[in-house]
Amino acid sequence: MKKFLDSPATLLDTSLRGFAKAHADIVDLHTEPNYVCRKQNKPGKVALISGGGSGHEPLHSGFVGYGMLDAACPGQIFTSPTPDQMLAAAQMVNTGAGVLFIVKNYAGDVMNFEMAAEMLDCPNATVVVNDDISLPKNHSIGRRGVAGTTIVEKIVGAGAEAGLDLAACQALGERVVGNTASMGVALTSCTVPALGHPTFAIADDEMEIGVGIHGERGRETGKIAPATEIVAQVAGHIIDELAPSAGQSILLHVNGFGGTPLVELHLLYELAWQFLSGRGLHVQRSLVGNFTTSLDMAGCSLTVTLLDDELRQLWDAPVNTAALRWGC
Incomplete structure (x- = not known):
């Protein structure tokens, strides 16, 4: 470690x-x-x-x-x-x-x-x-x-x-x-300092689908796939869950787990934007970055929130914190 x-x-x-x-x-x-x-x-x-x-x-x-x-x-x-x-x-x-x-x-x-x-x-x-x-x-x-x-x-x-x-x-x-609905995918585990080793083992050619944020395994282990396929799988589950109507405004949040660089997170955002837009949804607001991490885990989650005028205005309202800051 x-x-x-x-x-x-x-x-x-x-x-x-x-x-x-x-x-x-x-x-x-x-x-x-x-x-x-x-x-x-x-x-x-x-x-x-x-x-x-x-x-x-x-x-x-x-x-x-x-x-x-x-x-x-x-x-x-x-x-x-x-x-x-x-x-x-x-x-x-x-x-x-x-x-x-x-x-x-x-x-x-x-x-x-x-x-x-x-x-x-x-x-x-x-x-x-x-x-x-x-x-x-x-x-x-x-x-x-x-x-x-x-x-x-x-x-x-x-x-x-x-x-x-x-x-x-x-x-x-x-x-x-x-x-709101979220789902995560991990390419590596994370290492808790007091434990000193990864919380689960995963091969170099595998990914964990449906992981938690405490080093929990996912609901299934699969062979790593191209990013387009990963996004389609995860975003597809989210859309099935929320069942939005055509033309629904949404907030799309691509969250990193701590070990994924921004260049990959923005790639995932673009692919998710394409997938969701292709299903008639209007991505009006976005958030990309490491905001809910799992120590040093390489991976990400997608979150979709259905918006209306009130929720959109509240999202846009000024905020001044260490990690989120706009309008102030």
Whole structure:
């Protein structure tokens, strides 16, 4: 294993200190317990809080700031944050309008956020993101929350910034979740520092279709194919899931898992744009880059969100975070 670190045990704390210093104009870092919060709270605004295991950066800490999250709770690598982190963050950023938790659908995340919500002495609500269509709808643990989480956090963040109340922010988040589907493909596994070796083995001529973001294997292993065929397979599953009508406006998000260069991600975007446009869909908005990563995994996911005028306007609204920034 070759990684830039002194010790797996100190990786997260040192990284968080570096992140906070690099973006000191946007965020503050609190320790014992760890959470990142927005530099300046906006009185009377619904506070948005998310979090999860580290290793997915810039999700979630990179999305703290104007127009997105008010706080993010980072757990250890691929490990859920604890309820005390979530509670402390919520108490810090709540300004009287209540707290909305945005939670990826993993058992540990859901359980710990539920515990924090029960302990929190202010109005609160939760949106659970389950955009990964690699798993069937009736899967025992439900569908996982993956790259669509970025879309939810951006759109709901804009709604909260515009003054929507807690119930409206929750309803907006649930609408975005219902309009969003994602699926990922990996060419390599990832290496968790504390483990020291890849989480699964994959041959040089193979790919994993339907991977998670914690080093989980996909729903099937296949021989690597030309990019056009990979995109057609993944985008085809997404379209089958969402069943959009002809002429539907969409947001297309091509997300890298941490080890795929932008030249390949933009190639995939072009191929996905061609595929979706060829099926009568109007790609109105886009996001390309490494936003929901899996450490050093080579691979990508495609995410499609069905847009209407309101969702498009909220996506376009100004945002100022470490990882997303426009209109400010």
